[in-house]
Amino acid sequence: MDPTSSGRGVRQFKTSLLHLLERENDPTLIKKSDAREMQSFYRHYHSKYIQALQSAADKADHAQLTKAYETANVLFEVLKAVNQTHSMEVDEEILETHEKVTQKTEIYLPYNILPIDRDSANHAIVRYPEIQATVVALRDTRGFPWPVDCKKKSGEDILDWLQVMFGFQKDNVANQREHLNLLLANVHIRQNPEPDQQPKLDESALNVVMKKLFKNYKKWCKYLDQKSNLWLPPIPQEVQQCKLLYTGLYLLIWGEAANLRFMPECLCYIFHHMAFEVYGMLAGNVSLMTGENVRPVYGGDEEAFLRKVVTPIYNVIAKEAVWSKLGKSKHSQRRNYDDLNEYFWSVDCFRLGWPMRTDSDFFCGRLKSNNESEKKSIAKHLVKVDRLLK
Template sequence: MGTPDLACENQPHVKNKQGDIRGTTKSSKQTLPTSAAWATRSAACVAASGAFPAYKKLPQIKAAVSALWNTRGLNWPSSVEQHRHKTGDLDMLDWLKAMFGFQRDNVRNQREHLILLLANSHIRSTYKRVEEREKVAPEIIAAARDVQAKTEIYTPYNILPLDAAGASVPIMQFEEIKAAVSALWNTRGLNWPSSVEQHRHKTGDLDMLDWLKAMFGFQRDNVRNQREHLILLLANSHIRLHPKPEPFNLLDDRAVDSVMKNLFKNYKTWCKFLGRKHSLRLPQGQQEIQQRKLLYMGLYLLIWGEAANVRFMPECLCYIFHNMAYELHGLLAGNVSIVTGENIKPSYGGDDEAFLLKVITPLYRVIEKEAKKSRHGKAPHSAWCNYDDLNEYFWSSECFSLGWPMRDDGEFFKSTSDLTQGRKGAPRQSGKTCKSNFVETRSFWHTFHSFDRMWTFFLLGLQVMFIMAWEGILLSDIFQKDVLYNLSSIFITASILRLLQSMICSLKLLLFM
């Protein structure tokens, strides 16, 4: 949609009889008087340029002129004040002329110029708003306003609409879904922070994951995602139980144990490898056991959902969960701190995004620094640490020296220095130690080491072809007793090759240690 364009062209300056330069106006486009007062004052100028009454009616012109006439608060010189009271036809540019001594014709030119610039800008902004309104269909605008008016009822979701408006959705009618949802709503015995307690009493729509969010500072959208994730995991396990539980609309302990076993399999293996007792401690009361298990699972999923690139370091997640689960047990058991004498609270607090900013971000910075050292894959592998190298730190008991909350001066957070090759190719460091227990050093022998099975197959195949060519054996006679006896020598060759490979690997370890 086009917009009308108002322009004012200025003729080049010419010299008058006195020799000074004065601007003269000869506009190729017609200008107009924008008010009666202005028309009276500059009748000669308007008559010379030709008045165009249609322009006078444009609201944009009127708005620009009225803006320039706002001289409230301006102190006029006494020589001009008398004329202003008599005629009342002086605007901002006249005040500037009186104060700074600009030429009269220049003031007239720039007055028209400024009015037309303001009017053009006003017209274009008006048409732009009209175009934007015309691009969106009315029904879409109406639907958006309807959703905005019901934000307290509707909440974003992926698969399960867990808000009040989604209760009638077919997927929410499944008994296994209802069982999982009702199990998460069991918040009996959980001590809520005072800042959340008021909201909980008003709405009454907070569950276990909301409690974990309030205590450990997880993000709101992460809680929404992992709530659906956990409900679907429990519902899938609940519906596969045999024999079927009675009643079916109550979450069975077998379903909880099945999900928990799969979820914490790697964590328990990690604890066993490091000789540590896991933090999955259960209460004595039978009624509280299911709630405690669901809290542990919810905590792990919330950690995983907010871990970003730290997800590629599963043992690092185990370390984080190990400490946070211990704090969770202390919160629920009412443990008291020896130092302060108060109940134990989470080390990083429950502020908004506290977990992301105080736990994940420092770990991510370490990954980011190491990734920059790779120079987009151009640097040798011994000069930087990838995810496996960093994760290897958490496979040793030294990782517990980081403490909880993690110390900023811990070994893991020390930036790895540039590695240099010694005389024997061993990686050396100046000052700080490397985070990885194993540093991969590659040379041209790496090609033979990576494809050792292929080279072995080629050599054994070559030996078979030599034997068949030397003895003149046909392919049809290959399964005869004497032929098989001669060909069986390839097993001796394979054993010798395997022995040589083991000796080379041992020698390589001795050289690079």
């Protein structure tokens, strides 16, 4: 309609439209319509998308089903929130549907390249012998000390155990599981162009991957005159299992470290202590204080590694960025990634301890001062020393 018109009919229409909008904004109407609309849409999505894909399961794309179940879970969360806000019960029929969706979601797991969930046994890439060999090797968790309250599921592997014990993020574990499987499978197929029918991971393939991953860590240990914590058990049958543990642990640390990847020697320091804890747990060491089996010092709470290890170190970097006035201050008066990483090229880094001492020099903030002696002390502390590892 012409907005400039001032005829009687136009004014009547605008008035009636305004009354209608005011009536629709009545909370009592919104409360019922929103909840009904969400339940109706959830039923529609389940019948038109999920059931349609399931009926054509032989032709359906695994990725499409995975996405559909993930979307249905999100829709249910919204539906539940709307109903709780307006004190309405969710229909029993929808609750039963959601229970089925939840069960399927545990089967159809999101993936990037390599689907390793229970329903992907017939997927083309999973049928390759080198992929099967790595999957079987990673699922060997015999003798692992799982927590008593841990709810184990079928198909658990070494990375699942590391997640439970150290508190790595779920998506990081999924990504690094694919990463490790593909790394090992690529080396395995190059060394064995015609693999055996029985899937078994070649020990030499694992050694090649470890040599590349731990090259810098071994140099770091040698430079600081420290013994490597890549300890192997005396039983030959457990050696491969232990090697996979160390490899998976390093990838999980790297995957969750974010910007700390710019500080590779800092990652070496973290891995050095966590590898020591891994071997202590596998060896069944007992704490002298509690009399129980050794557990990681940072525990296995959800996202414990991110919150208790990565975040405190990154906070130091963030404070330095603020003090440097976003890089405008003199380079000799601020610390960047290289300067902070330089700390881990010295045996002084072991003063941090494990768990890391928050009152150590590394974590202590620097405050501006007008005192000349304090300025000289700060300048001396910030002197950069370039060390070349030969």
